[in-house]
Structures are given as structure tokens and as C-alpha cells.
Amino acid sequence: MSPKPVSPQRTRRALWLRDDDRPRKPRLSRERIVAAAVDLLDAEGVDGFSMRRLAARLQAGTMSLYEYVPSREDVLDLALDAALGEIELRQPTTAPWRDVLAEQATETRRVMLRHPWVPGLVGTRPLLGPASLARSERAYAALHRAGLAGPALVAAISALYSFVHGFVATESTWRTQLPDEADEADLRRQAEVFLAERADLYPTLADHARLGDDDFDAGFALALDTVLDGIAARLPGSPPSRPGP
Amino acid sequence: MSPKPVSPQRTRRALWLRDDDRPRKPRLSRERIVAAAVDLLDAEGVDGFSMRRLAARLQAGTMSLYEYVPSREDVLDLALDAALGEIELRQPTTAPWRDVLAEQATETRRVMLRHPWVPGLVGTRPLLGPASLARSERAYAALHRAGLAGPALVAAISALYSFVHGFVATESTWRTQLPDEADEADLRRQAEVFLAERADLYPTLADHARLGDDDFDAGFALALDTVLDGIAARLPGSPPSRPGP
DNA sequence: CGGGTTTCCGTACACTGCACGGAAGCCCAT
DNA sequence: ATGGGCTTCCGTGCAGTGTACGGAAACCCG
Numbered sequence: 001m002s003p004k005p006v007s008p009q010r011t012r013r014a015l016w017l018r019d020d021d022r023p024r025k026p027r028l029s030r031e032r033i034v035a036a037a038v039d040l041l042d043a044e045g046v047d048g049f050s051m052r053r054l055a056a057r058l059q060a061g062t063m064s065l066y067e068y069v070p071s072r073e074d075v076l077d078l079a080l081d082a083a084l085g086e087i088e089l090r091q092p093t094t095a096p097w098r099d100v101l102a103e104q105a106t107e108t109r110r111v112m113l114r115h116p117w118v119p120g121l122v123g124t125r126p127l128l129g130p131a132s133l134a135r136s137e138r139a140y141a142a143l144h145r146a147g148l149a150g151p152a153l154v155a156a157i158s159a160l161y162s163f164v165h166g167f168v169a170t171e172s173t174w175r176t177q178l179p180d181e182a183d184e185a186d187l188r189r190q191a192e193v194f195l196a197e198r199a200d201l202y203p204t205l206a207d208h209a210r211l212g213d214d215d216f217d218a219g220f221a222l223a224l225d226t227v228l229d230g231i232a233a234r235l236p237g238s239p240p241s242r243p244g245p
Numbered sequence: 246m247s248p249k250p251v252s253p254q255r256t257r258r259a260l261w262l263r264d265d266d267r268p269r270k271p272r273l274s275r276e277r278i279v280a281a282a283v284d285l286l287d288a289e290g291v292d293g294f295s296m297r298r299l300a301a302r303l304q305a306g307t308m309s310l311y312e313y314v315p316s317r318e319d320v321l322d323l324a325l326d327a328a329l330g331e332i333e334l335r336q337p338t339t340a341p342w343r344d345v346l347a348e349q350a351t352e353t354r355r356v357m358l359r360h361p362w363v364p365g366l367v368g369t370r371p372l373l374g375p376a377s378l379a380r381s382e383r384a385y386a387a388l389h390r391a392g393l394a395g396p397a398l399v400a401a402i403s404a405l406y407s408f409v410h411g412f413v414a415t416e417s418t419w420r421t422q423l424p425d426e427a428d429e430a431d432l433r434r435q436a437e438v439f440l441a442e443r444a445d446l447y448p449t450l451a452d453h454a455r456l457g458d459d460d461f462d463a464g465f466a467l468a469l470d471t472v473l474d475g476i477a478a479r480l481p482g483s484p485p486s487r488p489g490p
Numbered sequence: 491c492g493g494g495t496t497t498c499c500g501t502a503c504a505c506t507g508c509a510c511g512g513a514a515g516c517c518c519a520t
Numbered sequence: 521a522t523g524g525g526c527t528t529c530c531g532t533g534c535a536g537t538g539t540a541c542g543g544a545a546a547c548c549c550g
Binding site: 119120122123124125126127128130133134136137140141144149150151152153154155156158159161162163164165166167169170173174177194198201202203204205208209210218219222223224226227228229230231233234 | 364365367368369370371372373375378379381382385386389394395396397398399400401403404406407408409410411412414415418419422439443446447448449450453454455463464467468469471472473474475476478479
């Protein structure tokens, strides 16, 4: 009655949902590999990342890595969670929700900018690593204590972190597109000209969007505040803004 | 006095900032190539995308493509903008800002879900193609007419589209992680178990986040409304919520 | 000291992006 | 008509990729 009895592995199941117990004693280790992967990614970006180069950094044969890690893709999963693990949260869990969330958001951005390959990967795989989950848990808890629950809670967190990830992703592509100071002014000017030439097509844009000439820090703070305002408006005991359908 | 007289090309300059005039008459064309690229990406995802496979689809030699397109990376830029060009906007520019923005956001999401490789690419390169710019222009115009300008305007748009991109990126990874109906229930259950097992570490999460079991449509609508509320609160002539620093 | 387990890794295969240089078609001036 | 130049097209080649396979060597415990 079952036409397909066993399909051995139809999609790569997220690393976090599997488990793996390897006893014994090595020269390499998963930790060492992941740490080296983060370094390599910092230095060369995701394009310059390869298993051979990673192994070389560890002074090991390429295939030795596969004793500790199932695939290149999984190394990226692990490196991503390791990087996100650098997010440090000083605010006590009992602090006002807005402070907790603001700190998380800015810290997340700081870490993502320190590892410019992170934003690109975040949009590519589900965040189920322990570091990601720990971060989510704190955010959920803060807003739950503020009175949200169920779908409204999920939506609020979702709005916040979708925004943070999206913002830093585009910020990061802009920043790495302007790598050294010399060409930076050059490219900015070129971008200005580019928009100015098309001012008939994009008049408002040409007027207001300075295309990466902006202060990203201030922009982030402003946009973050906007999102937090939106969340605040949905908290119990705040004026109903507009009736839903 | 100038130590580095000419550096031939230090980073790949965004395609849109270059120009290229090719007269004459071909069997291939940039349009045909880009259209085929979108098809290939739809069918095989970004991992299955290669210049050889693309050429095969066009019944052409691999190297013929390079007559029309400088590099694989540029093909991806072009395909991305082509896909974003499918965003259709029915609202007249004179409609209320909230309607314009809401339509843009949901249409963007629809298109991104129709081409599941799009969200992953968006976080990877600046959006300077004509389709992206046209979309931005409309959004800027709508909010400009509502009274925003300068950094506040930029921040509002930035909040909105960062959110949309971020949301659809994670939604998309979840969806493609659950490709066929058979395993879907399976993975959902596994994810539930996964969280339940760790309920001591992530209590709030285990309670409220159903981990992809949710209705993405409703979640998006809710979160989008939250962000729009935040923007509304910043419009001129709305009650000051909290004093800034 | 023998056998089993576990780390390490050389080799090999199928695949990638793209540089190079040649062939073949077209346009136009003479 | 003929020659030259430009522009398509693309075969070949190179350096590089992820990882399957199977062997070597080190260690543990009997």
C-alpha cells in the first residue's frame, strides 16, 4: 500500500534536527573546524570559502573534515550559528520590553556587520541553531511579559527580526560594495550620477535617497524605532489605531 | 605621487552602473538568456544553476553566452531584476499611502514566493535594476505625498522593505525545506518534538512558536500591519508617542 | 599481541566559471 | 566581385570545486 517505501534523503534535513554521537579522541574537532570556518569566512567571504581552503587552515587533509561534519553546507550552518552566538545581551530579562528588543536588534546588527557573510546566509537557511533559538527565546519572553501571546506575539517578533535581517543584509551589500576608502567616494559619485541621469524616471528617489551616502547607524536607529512603535501600538492597553476588516 | 595609478577592477562594479552598446544581429540575446535563466532558476534553484546548463537550455555553446553577459554573477543580477519586474501594481499613485504600500508589499511577497530563489539573492546584492528602482520610486512617492521627507522618508521605506525581504526570506527557506506534502507533516512533527525536548531552555518559544506550522499568509498580514502602524505613527499630524532622546 | 574501531587522507570523478583563439557569417568600400 | 573588418558562435583547456571510496595508521581493550 505504500508506493514509495523508503526515500533515503529527499532534502537535506536541517542539521539541528539530526543528532550524532561520536565518542573518542581527535586532533581535529567540530569546534576547531567551525572556528576556522568563521575565520575563513571573515577573511574571504562565502565565495572564497571551500573545504580545501578550510582544511589547509587546519593543516589537515581535506577529507579529514568529513569525519566531523557531513557536508560543506552543514559547515555553513554551524558557522552561522557560531557567529550569531557572539550576540551578547546585557539587559536583564526583567528590563522593559522595548529596551530588551532594542538591545537585541542593535547587537544583532553589530555582530552581522562584524561578519559580513552572515546576512547573506541568514536568508538562505532556517535559523534553528542553539544561539539563534536562545536569542528568539529572550525576545519572545520579553514581549510575552508585556502581554502578547499567540499569533500576535509571533507576528511582532517576526516583524522585528525580519526587519533587522533585511536591513543589515542590504546595508552589508552596500558596505562590501564599497570596500576601500579610495573608491568609495568614486562609487558614491557614480551612483549619484546614475540616479540623477534617470531623475525623470525616479524623481522622488533622486531627491531623497542618497544611495548609500546616508549614515547607516542613524538610519537603522530610526527605522528600528518605527518598527518598535508599531509593536507598541499592538500591546494591550494602547489606543486602537485603525479598525481591522 | 600616486602609488597605485590604475587598478583595473578592484571589485565587481554593479552591472547597472556600467553600460554597453552592442549593435548587430544575433540568434541569442540578453533578453533570451535572462528569460532562460529565470526558468532554470525556477526549476533547479540557485544551486542547480550553471552557465553550462543555461546554455544547454538555449541550445547554444556555453561560451556563446559570454558574448551577451559578462559573468555568471551578472546573469544572476539580471535574472533577479527580471523576476522583480513581475511585480504588478494596480493601485493608482494617488491612492492612500497605506493602500499603495500594502499592495506593494503583498505583491512583492507573491512574486518572491513564485520564484523561491529570489529571497536568497536579494540579501546578497544591491537592488539597482530598473524594476527594483521603479518599485522604490512608487513607494517613495506615496509616502512623500503623505508628508514624509529626508531621512524619515528613507527610514520608513527602509523599515518596510527590510521587513518584507526578511520575512519572505525566512518563509521561503521554511517552505522549500518542506517540499512535498508527504514529508511535511513528518518534519513539522519532528520540529515540534525538537522544541518540546528543549522546553526547559526555550519555554516561551515552545509555548508560542509553532515553528512553521503557522499560517504564513495571516502572519505576514499581521506583521505587515504592525510595520505600517509604526510608519503611520511617524506621519505628520499624528500623536507623538514617546519623546525621543 | 591480535582484532576492532576510529581517525586521517590520497586519489578519483563529475562538475564548475571562464580565458583564449579560431571559424564562420555579415557589411561595406573599393 | 573581392577583400577586409567586425561580430557572432563555440571547442578546448585550466584551475578549482564537493565529496565517494577505500586504504593506512594509530589507538583501545581483550
